[in-house]
Amino acid sequence: MIVPVRSLVRSKALFAEALTLIPGGVNSPVRAFRNVGGEPFFAERAAGARVWDVDGNSYVDYVGTWGPAILGHAPEAVLRAVGVAAASGTSFGIPTAREVEMARKIVSWVPSVEKVRMTSSGTEACMAAVRLARGFTGRDKLIKFEGCYHGHGDSLLVKAGSGALTHGEPDSAGVPAAIAGLTLSLPFNDLAAVRAAFEQNRGQIAAVIVEPVPGNVGLLLPEPGFHEGLRTLCDAHGALLIFDEVMTGFRLAKGGAQEGIGVRPDLSTFGKVIGGGFPVGAFGGRAEVMDCLAPVGKVYQAGTLSGNPVAMAAGLAQLAELERLDGFRRLEEVGAALEAGLRGIFAKSARSGSVQLHRRGSMFSLFFTAKPVRNCADAMASDREVFRKLFFGLLERGVYIAPSPFEAGFLSLAHGADEVEETLRAVAEVVPTL
Incomplete structure (x- = not known):
């Protein structure tokens, strides 16, 4: 079941204080959400494929601490x-x-x-x-x-x-x-x-x-x-x-x-x-x-x-x-399942001709452009506003992808059929609004 994010009151308060103490409020620039035009939530704990913020909201996590959490959180x-x-x-x-x-x-x-x-x-x-x-x-x-x-x-x-x-x-x-x-x-x-x-x-x-x-x-x-x-x-x-x-x-x-x-x-x-x-x-x-x-x-x-x-x-x-755990084989399987689901959703949408999905193993990206993405210039030419809408639409439905179109997503061994299904339901709800 998709549970909407209800409140970010404590995260907003922490970020306001952080801005007075830490340059930009963060200790690494991408965490500031600047490229999607918002403010970051603050994490409190994480386990498996999920992370919880300080306001009690839960997210299926596709950032995975930017790559290290290949087993999932807190294995x-x-x-x-x-x-x-x-x-x-x-x-x-x-x-x-x-x-x-x-x-x-x-x-x-x-x-x-x-x-x-x-x-x-x-x-x-x-x-x-x-x-x-x-x-x-x-x-x-x-x-x-x-x-x-x-x-x-x-x-x-x-x-x-x-x-x-x-x-x-x-x-x-x-x-x-x-x-x-x-x-x-x-x-x-x-x-x-x-x-x-x-x-x-x-x-x-x-x-x-x-x-x-x-x-x-x-x-x-x-x-x-x-x-x-x-x-x-x-x-x-x-x-x-x-x-x-x-x-x-x-x-x-x-x-x-x-x-x-x-x-x-x-x-x-x-x-x-x-x-x-x-x-x-x-x-x-x-x-x-x-x-x-x-x-x-x-x-x-x-x-x-x-x-x-x-x-x-x-x-x-x-x-x-x-x-x-035969991890690399399992990661390929869950990656293939997520890719197939995403391709199916976009193929049936008005965006079918203007999205590029890249995946290699447990890493993936979406680029909103009709042109193949071969290099940095192609990536930079993709539609960032559409990505921004996707990001916040998913975040509101409890799915956390990287807060930038210029970062890969990561799967872990904690991502299973349930997490993929929950993610695809959220994507299916958001795509018609893009």
């Missing part, structure tokens, strides 16, 4: 592991067995990774991977793709996605022009542009960094041959290929997006799922590249809380449950 196995780990101490600044266990797990699941190092966030992982690529190659320039978000490091906030797009500011103030000038930002799915960039910057490009399946400009799908072409061009020009799998790693498959694509990058970055809901990041790849890191090499990277024992315990428990 028992993760909570138990966290309790055991925390009881022994929350941080040591000394190596622990769990760090070795996590490294072993990542190396065994991702064939391109021979050695790995933990960080405290995906941003740190991407910053370190870029520095490592520059140190290994002795070059300075970087190729990235418009709308791909690799964290908020200076080199990577050039035509970035995620919060940079949803905030309406594709580039950030405070990034020196000299640093931004070392980053070449190109259209996704455009090998000709990459080829031209290499030709025009011969011997200068250290790496190409890409989300193999971008999820920070909505969900973009790579065209056949795109990643194979990147691999070929990097090899031909002596550059490293970096896959940013902070979002897709351990979500789309055991080996991440690269498993399905069949291309081995030189370096990969991870986060989200491997932390079980705790702050975490990692980067890894070829041993000869990774061995350029201090203390054995000259590329410096460090972190007080890197490999935090509680985060490692949470992540290991989450990965173990994914494996035990």
